[in-house]
Amino acid sequence: MRVLVTGGAGFIGANFVLRTVEQRPDVEITVLDKLTYAANPATLAPVADRITLVEGDVADAAVVDRLVAATDLVVHFAAESHNDNSLADPSAFVHTNLVGTYTLLESVRRHGTRYHHISTDEVYGDLELDDPARFTESTPYNPSSPYSSTKAGSDLLVRAWVRSFGIHATLSNCSNNYGPYQHVEKFIPRQITNVLSGLRPKLYGAGTNVRDWIHVDDHNDAVWTIIERGTVGETYLIGADGETDNKTVVESILTVLGEPADAYDHVTDRPGHDMRYAIDSTRLRTELGWAPRYVDFTAGLTATIDWYRENVDWWRPYKDGVESGYAKTEKVLG
Ligand code: NAD
Ligand code: TDX
Numbered sequence: 001m002r003v004l005v006t007g008g009a010g011f012i013g014a015n016f017v018l019r020t021v022e023q024r025p026d027v028e029i030t031v032l033d034k035l036t037y038a039a040n041p042a043t044l045a046p047v048a049d050r051i052t053l054v055e056g057d058v059a060d061a062a063v064v065d066r067l068v069a070a071t072d073l074v075v076h077f078a079a080e081s082h083n084d085n086s087l088a089d090p091s092a093f094v095h096t097n098l099v100g101t102y103t104l105l106e107s108v109r110r111h112g113t114r115y116h117h118i119s120t121d122e123v124y125g126d127l128e129l130d131d132p133a134r135f136t137e138s139t140p141y142n143p144s145s146p147y148s149s150t151k152a153g154s155d156l157l158v159r160a161w162v163r164s165f166g167i168h169a170t171l172s173n174c175s176n177n178y179g180p181y182q183h184v185e186k187f188i189p190r191q192i193t194n195v196l197s198g199l200r201p202k203l204y205g206a207g208t209n210v211r212d213w214i215h216v217d218d219h220n221d222a223v224w225t226i227i228e229r230g231t232v233g234e235t236y237l238i239g240a241d242g243e244t245d246n247k248t249v250v251e252s253i254l255t256v257l258g259e260p261a262d263a264y265d266h267v268t269d270r271p272g273h274d275m276r277y278a279i280d281s282t283r284l285r286t287e288l289g290w291a292p293r294y295v296d297f298t299a300g301l302t303a304t305i306d307w308y309r310e311n312v313d314w315w316r317p318y319k320d321g322v323e324s325g326y327a328k329t330e331k332v333l334g
Pocket of ligand 1: 006007008009010011012013032033034035036037038039040056057058059076077078079080081082095096100118119120121151173174175176177178183
């Protein structure tokens with residue numbers, strides 16, 4: 001099978017490529033990636049001779065059409081993915097997440113190609129801390145940020161292209177991922193690499209916000225499950241029952257790294273900061289038989305910390321630039 005992976009040089013897409021090369025030797029992979037600041041080509045270096053890497057934009061119709069014409073399946077990971085960046089400048093988010101998805105949809109429509117759309121639980125907005133509810137496939141869309149609204153818009157385009165044009169698409173909305181090869185701008189790698197660099201972790205506001213953590217390998221196994229066993233036109237939520245508040249995550253990282261658990265700073269909160277995400281993945285588990293393998297978040301977090309400790313060369317070139325960007329707006333709270 002020939003698979004086109006968009007965004008395959010970023011965090012989740014690259015983990016998907018590495019795992020697929022290892023586990024499915026029959027799959028021929030082409031990666032389409034713009035190699036933005038978020039990509040790290042070093043991640044794919046070990047499989048360079050097993051895949052084809054095309055540097056290009058998912059909103060470039062000519063490139064997309066040439067690649068889609070020569071593939072059996074598109075897995076669309078490419079996106080501008082960081083909420084903080086979307087607050088500073090939303091333009092790239094509209095371009096990549098909306099125009100890029102539209103461009104792919106028109107191409108898969110033309111060629112009748114199977115398409116899987118990767119999305120996020122953030123399209124559902126947020127929950128209160130004491131709300132017993134979790135997101136399900138029927139939760140109404142209510143995104144908060146420029147990032148999540150462009151992801152929500154991209155999901156709605158896919159659904160409309162299924163209904164109006166009969167494209168063969170499935171969608172998945174996953175909770176917060178962690179694991180190796182995640183950019184140091186994101187919460188968990190930022191705090192790990194802060195401690196490893198002699199800097200104090202930075203917690204937005206009080207740190208009571210809750211995220212529903214899932215290991216990236218569990219996400220990608222679920223994606224293959226949906227591609228192979230999902231019903232075309234349907235949406236599946238992916239989550240591993242990993243709800244944890246940010247303060248607990250920072251304290252765990254410090255403890256694992258042998259530092260005092262309170263050696264972190266509270267800093268300026270994110271504007272419009274979503275309070276809590278929580279996924280009910282019953283449908284994926286009961287209908288398609290998927291289950292996460294990383295059920296102990298502390299064990300998965302410890303393995304991830306070890307990975308960043310052992311792979312300083314991978315993240316070091318990105319660290320200073322990210323921290324100087326945050327320093328422009330972030331103030332330590334008294
Ligand atoms: P990432 O930022 O690490 O990687 C994104 C990749 O897309 C990068 O390699 C980048 O170069 C590429 N890209 C950006 N714009 C492009 C364009 N115009 N054309 C081609 N390539 C482009 O993101 P990630 O965390 O790996 O997220 C991947 C997908 O998973 C996104 O769709 C995101 O919305 C979704 N998602 C992420 C999480 C999470 O916790 N990180 C959770 C749920 C869903
Ligand atoms: O330095 C920080 N301090 C901090 O307290 C950073 C970078 C973040 N935070 C908080 C904000 C969030 O409550 O940690 C939490 C996680 O932040 P991010 O890693 O930026 O993730 P989030 O905004 O939750 O979005 C992530 O999950 C859903 C991904 O970046 C999205 O691409 C995905 O769709």
